[in-house]
Amino acid sequence: MPDTTARLLYRRPQQADLPSVFSIFGDPQTNLFNPAGPMTDIAQAEALLDRWLQHWETHGYGWWALSSAQAPEQILGFAGIAAHDYLGKQVINLGYRFAVQAWGHGYATEAAQAALTHAFDHLELPEVFGLVRPDHVASIRVLEKIGMRRIDELDDVPGKAPSLIFRIQRDAR
Template sequence: MPIETHRLYLRPVIASDVAALFNIYGDPATNRFNPAGPYPDVHYAETVLERWIAHREMHGFGQWAISLLSQPEQIIGFGGLSIRSYADITMNNLGYRFSTVAWGNGLATEFAQRAVKYGFEEIKLAEISAVVRKNHLASQKVLQKTGLKYIKEIHDVENVPPSLLYSLTQEAWRREAR
């Protein structure tokens, strides 16, 4: 089911989102902090989208296509909650990526706050975590505004500097929400 925030419309990803996924994840600018770099081609995006759809079918939650409420047909990003492993740590991972046209408007924070609320209130996760590159200060600020706290460095990608692990428990989130 779709979810709305003050400015955003979130709906589960579908197979026809592949062009938008490739446009956003294939853009070198949106991958500035991603050691893997942009998606190489649309076929890679198809594989990722298939994996995301399978995750939602298996676990009941996953990735959303993100649009503005005023333009629900225009995807400006993707994000969600998924079970991921980084450096041998399995977590309920909060992830997101927005097109460059959406940057600088607080949309990532609005998205992340709603995703965390969904994770804790609707699917009853005990903890939500996120992994961010050490030099990605904008994303670190989004996580901090959302209530996630820095936990430790993790070595999730070979031969590159470590990433930062942020996390928030449902209990801490409920305390802060009062």
């Protein structure tokens, strides 16, 4: 797992991150494209954080807590790779969510690229997927910038347009 990139510090999440998880995942603006909407109580954030920590215990990798080198105590967001079930199988899915004040600085692209580097160069995973809502233009742009290509759709939200599935393979980098 990388400790830093040019501007970001990465670390495994901890229980002390619970307020940041709730703040970021409970913010309506960070959930504009999330069909489930923002978290409404701290118990939901606790359940998510527990899933992340369990994923780390089981797989040895997962989502990171991210901060800037200038303010390491302030969480900007969370990003990483994790096992996720879709396409009828378990895949490695790239994900990220940043606080609104961190938007527009290229952090999502930087974190996503670090996650791919970790997946391919350190974990030697064969491929990584990304699942994105079709109207989330900024996130689609991030996936395309890091070399992911749209391969399919997933009808995962009843009554809404299907999500877009992106993929990148290790040997295609």
